[in-house]
Amino acid sequence: MFYHAGSAADRRHLRFPDVMPRGSRVRQFRFLTGVTAVLLFDAHLDIALNAVDWNRDLRQEVDELRAQERALGMTEPGRCGSTLSLPELRTAEIGVCLTTLLARQEKEVNHNFGWTTPETCYAMAHAHLAWYRAMERQGAMRMLKTRGDLAAHVADWHRDPKRAPLGFILTMEGADPVLNPDTIFEFHEHGLRAIGLTHYGANRYGGGTRVEVGLAVDAIPLLENISRLGMTVDVTHLSDVAFWQLLDRFNGRIHASHQNSRRIAAWQRQFSDEQYKAVIERDGVIGMAFDVIMMQHGYVRGVSKAEALIERAVDNIDIVCQLAGNVRHVGIGSDLDGGYGVEQTPADLDKIRDLQRLTDLLSHRGYSEADVAAIMHGNWIRFFSEALPA
Numbered sequence: 001m002f003y004h005a006g007s008a009a010d011r012r013h014l015r016f017p018d019v020m021p022r023g024s025r026v027r028q029f030r031f032l033t034g035v036t037a038v039l040l041f042d043a044h045l046d047i048a049l050n051a052v053d054w055n056r057d058l059r060q061e062v063d064e065l066r067a068q069e070r071a072l073g074m075t076e077p078g079r080c081g082s083t084l085s086l087p088e089l090r091t092a093e094i095g096v097c098l099t100t101l102l103a104r105q106e107k108e109v110n111h112n113f114g115w116t117t118p119e120t121c122y123a124m125a126h127a128h129l130a131w132y133r134a135m136e137r138q139g140a141m142r143m144l145k146t147r148g149d150l151a152a153h154v155a156d157w158h159r160d161p162k163r164a165p166l167g168f169i170l171t172m173e174g175a176d177p178v179l180n181p182d183t184i185f186e187f188h189e190h191g192l193r194a195i196g197l198t199h200y201g202a203n204r205y206g207g208g209t210r211v212e213v214g215l216a217v218d219a220i221p222l223l224e225n226i227s228r229l230g231m232t233v234d235v236t237h238l239s240d241v242a243f244w245q246l247l248d249r250f251n252g253r254i255h256a257s258h259q260n261s262r263r264i265a266a267w268q269r270q271f272s273d274e275q276y277k278a279v280i281e282r283d284g285v286i287g288m289a290f291d292v293i294m295m296q297h298g299y300v301r302g303v304s305k306a307e308a309l310i311e312r313a314v315d316n317i318d319i320v321c322q323l324a325g326n327v328r329h330v331g332i333g334s335d336l337d338g339g340y341g342v343e344q345t346p347a348d349l350d351k352i353r354d355l356q357r358l359t360d361l362l363s364h365r366g367y368s369e370a371d372v373a374a375i376m377h378g379n380w381i382r383f384f385s386e387a388l389p390a
Contacts, residue, residue: 037356039157041377042097043287043333044236044258046173048128049102050082050337058085059140062351077302081341084352086140089166092353095157096144096167096377098257098333099132101125101192104199105176118179118204125177129190132168141166143191147388154381169384171234171257174199174208181221188229193388194255195226196234198242206246207239209269214241220249227252232387235259235279236287236333240268247278253387254282258289258333261319264312265297273323280324285383287333288313290355292344301344310346310354314361317375327371331380332358 050056056065062085069080089097103124106114115121135141142165144150153167171194178184184195197219198208205222207213223246226233232253235243247254256279262270271279271286279286293299295316296308320330336345336352348354362372 037093038359038373039096039154039161039377040092040094040332040355041380042094042352042355043255043285043331043380044171044173044289044335044338045084045097045099046102046335046338047084047097047099047168048131049100049339050084051131052124052127054078056082056085059087060085062088077343078337078339078341081343083336083342083345083350086135086166088352090162092351092355093161094166094352094355095161095164096150096153096381097169098171098194099168100171100173101128101177101187102173102199103128103177104174104201105203106201115176118176121176122179122183125172125187129170132170136165139165141168144169144384145191145193145388147385147390150381150384150388169193169388171195173234174203174237175205175222176203178205178222181218181225184222184225184229184231188231192231193384194232194234194257196236196257197222197238197246199237202239206242208237208242209239212239212241212268214239215245215249219246223250226250230387230389232384235284237269240272240275243275243278247282253284253383254279255284255383255387256286256333258287258291258335260289260294261316263319264316265294265299270294273319276320276323280320280329283329285329285331285379286320287331287380288316289333289335290345290349291335291338291340292346295346301340306344306347308346309348310357311361312346313358314365317362318365327367327374328379330375332376 051058062082065082065085066080074080103121104114105118105121115124142153144153144167157164170191172192173196175195175197197205200209202211202213204216205219206215232255233250234257235254236256236259260270262272292306292308293301295312317330321327342350359372
């Protein structure tokens with residue numbers, strides 16, 4: 001199941017263009033650990049889920065959050081093992097991210113973010129939105145709605161990364177809060193710029209992870225409205241059937257925010273080479289996830305021990321680059337603290353700052369400084385500089 005992408009010399013024969021936005025620069029320094037760090041754009045974080053549903057004060061340090069949950073005797077998966085908070089994201093040099101509105105409808109609620117009705121999902125999405133607005137008022141976060149917002153924020157971050165707020169593009173993971181296809185206009189008005197139709201299981205718009213159901217009837221007018229608004233569709237979490245139907249029905253921009261390869265972990269949550277190629281052909285970007293269930297073949301939640309290392313993500317990056325023939329279509333979409341904690345991350349990842357180890361790992365594989373910058377932030381910045389409204 002493991003993939004060998006070839007030697008560093010092999011990769012040097014590929015044409016890996018410098019896709020850094022004009023006028024930008026790579027800010028590099030050394031952590032005390034000696035890891036070279038650069039601006040990181042994380043294309044998938046469930047920040048409000050942690051703040052609202054899990055009742056964490058994300059203005060605190062990760063160690064404080066862990067200690068509080070231990071003191072409360074919390075034992076369920078994900079507790080006492082958070083990997084991120086707002087100060088930690090700054091330490092990790094994550095200056096820009098996509099962060100979610102996430103409320104999944106379930107007939108039988110078996111997860112801590114499952115809700116019984118569409119109306120409750122709608123309400124919870126607005127609760128997440130309200131939390132982001134509260135963080136904006138405090139100057140801790142900044143919503144990026146347009147290309148100009150993104151460009152200005154990246155410039156601000158480069159001028160003073162220690163003071164710049166966390167820039168975020170609002171996305172929705174699973175369209176359960178969208179009461180009907182026209183509700184998307186309301187969410188767009190509130191700042192939503194990307195959306196994935198499904199999450200786990202099937203919903204009112206189609207099939208997701210662990211089912212093989214196609215698009216539902218209501219998905220068609222929803223996709224038409226998304227196209228009219230110029231939003232990008234996140235094809236992560238679609239069933240195989242729904243994935244191909246969506247590509248046939250939707251001509252707008254697509255991306256895959258956190259979508260690993262079936263060569264690494266061979267089950268339906270990941271993409272086949274054919275699906276990767278389809279996203280590449282549509283000029284999309286694919287984010288590498290760090291949930292070990294997507295990095296370690298045969299991993300069973302709550303049973304298996306995490307053995308995969310961060311370097312497994314570099315194996316996955318190699319796969320995308322070999323399929324594309326360049327580094328243009330791969331980035332980071334960590335999904336850290338996405339309903340799990342450090343018990344379900346790579347064995348050498350304790351906090352989100354550890355993602356910065358990718359810079360040296362990529363360099364050792366033969367990726368140039370420009371390649372590393374593209375993977376860590378440049379590809380997502382380019383993509384959303386095109387996909388966001390002018």
